[in-house]
């Protein structure tokens with residue numbers, strides 16, 4: 595009888611855990627595989643803000659455009675991506691649009707010669723290999739002329755708790771050490787983790803002010819938070 599009682603208790607616990615997993619766990623995991631429909635223009639709408647006389651360059655890295663899914667948009671069911679009609683938009687890409695709409699300046703997208711896999715898990719595995727092998731991916735496109743800017747606003751997704759290796763490639767190719775450096779770190783729950791220290795080590799620049807942490811699930815509706823953060827910058 596005692597044995598039966600124990601078994602029933604265990605079964606009840608397993609059932610409760612299973613129900614909680616279906617209610618909370620599955621949507622949490624799936625957030626990386628479900629696109630969010632957005633109206634890009636509305637999502638990136640901002641109030642104009644004058645950051646003084648700074649000549650501003652917003653630099654971002656995002657999966658969109660650096661993964662192998664450009665020609666196969668309909669087949670993409672992918673992590674942390676937004677879609678406006680046929681157009682896919684990465685979280686950091688949208689954040690860069692928000693920043694530029696508010697403070698103006700130029701925008702530079704970091705792009706790599708190699709393309710990361712279209713699947714989220716494929717990119718996660720590739721990024722893990724890059725970190726293990728300390729591999730700096732070759733960048734494509736022309737690098738910006740940093741002498742034209744006083745302030746760099748760096749926007750990146752946190753990858754494995756740190757900056758993507760492509761961002762490391764960028765800061766090791768472009769000297770941002772004398773600039774005012776501000777950071778938006780987009781993430782899926784870990785926050786900025788150790789990315790800021792790693793960015794500072796790789797670039798030789800110090801990050802000014804608060805870091806804006808952008809949770810990927812909220813990227814489409816982050817304009818007010820980004821606005822507030824921009825207003826806090828000196």
Ligand SMILES: Cc1cc2nc3c(=O)[nH]c(=O)nc-3n(C[C@H](O)[C@H](O)[C@H](O)COP(=O)(O)O)c2cc1C
Pocket residue numbers: 655656657658673674675683684685686687714717718719721722750751752753754755756780781782783784785787809810
């Ligand atoms: C390779 C890879 C590694 C990631 N590692 C982390 C991580 O360590 N912590 C975290 O919170 N999110 C992590 N994420 C989630 C991304 O940081 C998050 O979804 C981000 O908003 C993606 O921005 P994007 O759409 O501009 O690429 C990772 C995503 C990828 C693709």
